[in-house]
Amino acid sequence: MWFIWALLSAFVSSVSVVFNKKTLKHISALTLSLATFLLPIPILLLLVLTQKNDIQWGNYVIGILGTGGCFVIAKTVMFEAIKQSSLSKIYPLFSITTFFTYLFGLIFLNEHIKLLGITGIFLTVLGTYLINVDQAKEDLLLPFKLLIRSKESIILLFSLLLSSITSVFDKTAIRSSNIIIAYLGGNIISSILLIGYSIVRKKQVTREFKTKFGSLFIASMIYMILVLLVYSGFASGPIALVSGVKKLELLFVLLFSWIFFRDKPSKHTFLASICMLLGIVCMKI
Numbered sequence: 001m002w003f004i005w006a007l008l009s010a011f012v013s014s015v016s017v018v019f020n021k022k023t024l025k026h027i028s029a030l031t032l033s034l035a036t037f038l039l040p041i042p043i044l045l046l047l048v049l050t051q052k053n054d055i056q057w058g059n060y061v062i063g064i065l066g067t068g069g070c071f072v073i074a075k076t077v078m079f080e081a082i083k084q085s086s087l088s089k090i091y092p093l094f095s096i097t098t099f100f101t102y103l104f105g106l107i108f109l110n111e112h113i114k115l116l117g118i119t120g121i122f123l124t125v126l127g128t129y130l131i132n133v134d135q136a137k138e139d140l141l142l143p144f145k146l147l148i149r150s151k152e153s154i155i156l157l158f159s160l161l162l163s164s165i166t167s168v169f170d171k172t173a174i175r176s177s178n179i180i181i182a183y184l185g186g187n188i189i190s191s192i193l194l195i196g197y198s199i200v201r202k203k204q205v206t207r208e209f210k211t212k213f214g215s216l217f218i219a220s221m222i223y224m225i226l227v228l229l230v231y232s233g234f235a236s237g238p239i240a241l242v243s244g245v246k247k248l249e250l251l252f253v254l255l256f257s258w259i260f261f262r263d264k265p266s267k268h269t270f271l272a273s274i275c276m277l278l279g280i281v282c283m284k285i
Contacts, residue, residue, distance in 0.1 A: 002237025003284050006245035009229035014252030016222045023215045030198060031208040032219060033075060037190040039220035044184040056176035063173025063182065067166055068189025074162035076197070077155060095128035098247060100164035102240035108168045111238040120282030124244045127276030130269075167239040170231065179231045183224075241283050251276060 023032060098121055105111040113121075173182035198205050209216060233242035251273055 002233045002242055003245060005229050005233035005236070006242040007248065009226055009233060009242075010246045010248035011252055012222065012226045012229060013246060013249035014256065016219070016226055017249065017253055018256055019219055019222060023212070023219050026215070027208045027212050028203070028205070030194070030203055031205045031212075032216065034191065034194045034198070034205060035209070035216035036220045036223040037187045037194065039217055040224040041184065041187055041191065043224070044180055044187065047180045048184060051178070051180070053178065053181055055181060059172055059176035060181070060185065063169050063171075063176060064185030064189050066169030067173060067182075067186035068193060070162045070166045070169060071186075072190050072193045072197075074159045074166065077159040077162070095125050095247070097160050097164045098125050098128075098240060098243045100161055101167050101243045104165050104168045105171075105239045109171060109239070111240065113238055113240060116282050117238075117241055120279040120284075121240060121244045123275050123279030123282060124247050125279075127272040127274070127279060128247050128250055130272035130275065167234070167243060171234045171239055174231055174235050179228065179235055183227055183231055244283055245280055248276065248280060 020032060102113065102118070102121055106113075170182065170186070173185060176182075177185075197203075230242065230246065233245075254269065254273075
């Protein structure tokens, strides 16, 4: 079942990306981030009350603290890092997070993947990389060249490592409780950290919550569905394979752009898409 959950998450993720881009034209990234964690909490609490919840508290606490802490730190570092103009040129390196996820899953969760699955991960990462390089219209190897010349790019790479290891904490929390409890705990930790950050940095998010609550609520509900799908995939399959299939979100975004905005993909994009689809087939087999 992990493949179905991952495939559905890729579609929902593309919808979330498109909707969030539209929403961010009117509000700050901090407000949107806080909303995606905070607004689902009441619904998750109601769901928790309707089911039996057996929790292994030691691993659960480690899982939710790791999820909340790593994710918030990773996003904060990333937002700070991408202010540097050169980082737009290494955006394609975001594609390698799946490799990081595979390594962390192997080391910390003992998740062994067959050779065909590893090949699928490689093809998917390659396809994602090629699409992003093509979109940026940059030299194919420029992102890697900047890694050894730019301090900012190394900081960004650190944030990508944190984002990848978050998946390990996610699965730890899921294994020690269930999908809903794990998601609820991570959201509470993330919300507390973001609220504290907004107070320390004197960010005014209350006004944006009041004026754009409708858009924030829709964005948070889409994101909640996305996370539940991803967590369902994590619960039944290796985190690296789930993350790899979820990379199809990029193809869905390009498809939506083509259909709704007549933004025709380039020849390189078609080649990259073939790589990704072959990778998905390998991971499924």
